[in-house]
Each structure stands twice: as C-alpha cells, then as structure tokens.
Amino acid sequence: MSAIAPEPARIAPTQKGEARRQRLLETAADAFLEFGYADVSMQVIVRNAGGSASTAYQLFGNKEGLLIAVLERELEQLRQQVFPATVFELPVAEALEVIAQRLVAHAVQQRSVRFYRLIMAECHRLEKMQDYLRQQIALQIYAPLERCLRTACARGELQIDDPEQAARMLGNLINGISQEARIEGGYADGPLERDRVSCSYSIRMFLRAFRSR
Numbered sequence: 001m002s003a004i005a006p007e008p009a010r011i012a013p014t015q016k017g018e019a020r021r022q023r024l025l026e027t028a029a030d031a032f033l034e035f036g037y038a039d040v041s042m043q044v045i046v047r048n049a050g051g052s053a054s055t056a057y058q059l060f061g062n063k064e065g066l067l068i069a070v071l072e073r074e075l076e077q078l079r080q081q082v083f084p085a086t087v088f089e090l091p092v093a094e095a096l097e098v099i100a101q102r103l104v105a106h107a108v109q110q111r112s113v114r115f116y117r118l119i120m121a122e123c124h125r126l127e128k129m130q131d132y133l134r135q136q137i138a139l140q141i142y143a144p145l146e147r148c149l150r151t152a153c154a155r156g157e158l159q160i161d162d163p164e165q166a167a168r169m170l171g172n173l174i175n176g177i178s179q180e181a182r183i184e185g186g187y188a189d190g191p192l193e194r195d196r197v198s199c200s201y202s203i204r205m206f207l208r209a210f211r212s213r
Contacts, residue, residue: 110186
C-alpha cells in the first residue's frame with residue numbers, strides 16, 4: 001500500500017507558521033467534536049482560528065485533509081504518552097502492564113470516545129481517511145507493541161514465532177476493554193476498577209502463552 005498523507009503543499013517554515021497550523025488543528029478538533037464533520041465548514045474553522053482560508057487550504061488541501069491531520073496529531077500524542085523510550089527498557093511483564101493500562105486510560109477518556117464516535121460516523125464515507133487511519137494505527141500503536149515484544153524475545157523473556165501478529169492480537173485485546181466506555185460516553189475519572197483488572201488479567205494470560213519455557 002502506498003503512503004497516504006494529508007494534502008499539505010508545504011510544511012509551515014517558521015515558528016509563527018507552525019503556531020498557526022497548531023491553532024487550526026486545535027480549532028478544527030473542537031469544531032469536529034462539537035458539530036460533527038459534515039456540519040462544520042473550512043470557512044467556519046478558519047474564522048474561529050484566525051488567519052486566511054488560502055493558508056488553511058495550502059496546509060491541508062481540503063476538509064478531509066484537515067480531519068486527517070487532526071487525527072494524526074491525536075495518535076502521535078497517544079504514542080508519546082504510552083510508548084516513551086524508557087518503557088522498552090523495562091522487563092516485559094512490567095512494560096506490557098504499563099502500556100496496556102495507559103492505552104486503556106487514554107481510550108476511555110471522554111475526548112477519546114468522542115473522537116472514536118466521530119471516526120465511526122465518517123470513516124465509511126471518506127475512503128482516504130480509512131486508508132490513512134489504518135496506516136497510522138499500525139505506525140503509532142502496533143509497531144511500538146511489536147518493538148516491545150521483539151525486545152523481550154531478544155532478551156530471552158518471550159518466545160513468539162510472529163511478533164507482528166502477536167502485537168496486533170495484543171492491541172486488539174486491549175482495545176476491546178474500552179468498548180463499554182465507548183457505549184457509555186467515556187469516563188471523566190479514568191478507567192473503572194473492572195477495566196484495570198481486566199487489563200492486568202489480559203496481560204498475564206498473554207505472557208503465559210508466550211513465556212520462554
């Protein structure tokens with residue numbers, strides 16, 4: 001699959017330009033979450049953010065490109081929070097527990113649930129976003145999980161014949177713990193105790209399956 005990216009013609013070259021870009025992304029995120037993708041226009045976003053429409057179109061191409069850029073920023077922030085460099089230095093049991101609890105904590109946030117619902121509502125209509133989102137999830141979630149598993153295998157902690165598939169399995173297992181929160185609209189105070197317990201149990205069962213004998 002060829003790489004798919006938002007439609008920026010160029011990267012903002014100055015601090016002022018980058019600040020303008022970030023302001024557009026923040027304003028767009030708020031607008032999409034409040035009104036939905038279909039019911040907000042580029043013109044409204046630009047007016048609320050300040051600046052010119054020509055700059056917005058130059059940076060993002062169109063409204064779909066802007067939404068993709070918003071989601072890319074959200075996923076990058078998720079990766080930075082969940083997968084700091086230090087987590088790969090931990091013993092695998094500790095590393096996976098930390099990663100899983102952070103992923104669940106992020107997924108059950110009310111803002112995260114609103115983004116999830118936005119994506120589910122729009123993804124089937126926006127083919128480019130479907131492809132790009134798949135790539136970003138692979139890059140920002142599955143790839144770091146796979147790195148963690150490969151590191152553990154290299155240290156002799158785990159024996160996994162296909163770390164890539166194991167990472168996808170683990171990611172989907174953790175993701176499933178968040179489904180009730182998505183139905184209920186998310187939790188203002190973080191994961192419920194049952195979610196944390198399910199998370200820990202899932203990691204223990206995963207490790208039991210792949211521990212070095």
